[in-house]
Amino acid sequence: MGKLPCYNSVANWVRKLGLSVYEEDAPQGRKYAHIIDESIMINKEKLLVVLGVPAEHTGKPLNHEDVTVLGMHIGSCFKRDDVKEAIEKASEKSGSSPEYGVSD
Secondary structure (H helix, E strand, O other): OOOOOOOOHHHHHHHHHHHHHHHHOOOOOOOOEEEEEEEEEEEOOEEEEEEEEEOOOOOOOHHHOOOEEEEEEEEOOOOOHHHHHHHHHHHHHHHHOOOOEEEO
């Protein structure tokens, strides 16, 4: 019977995969909407993620291939100016400002 990988192995895999996805260039010239989320917390630090999704409705639910990671930021808290800066950096990466944004 196989053994389960330890916590550190799984954490390393997630970190490496997350970094490779983030380092890929965002397709240029597409109209994006931003999904901004700050719900992930590890110890005392939060992760602010900015995702790019097609701005126009495709007639189907979003799937993994529709989403592009445009920004990941770590901090103890994110105030208005921090979120504004994250959106501006994401806009630079995608080559255009978002058509609209979604957040909770």
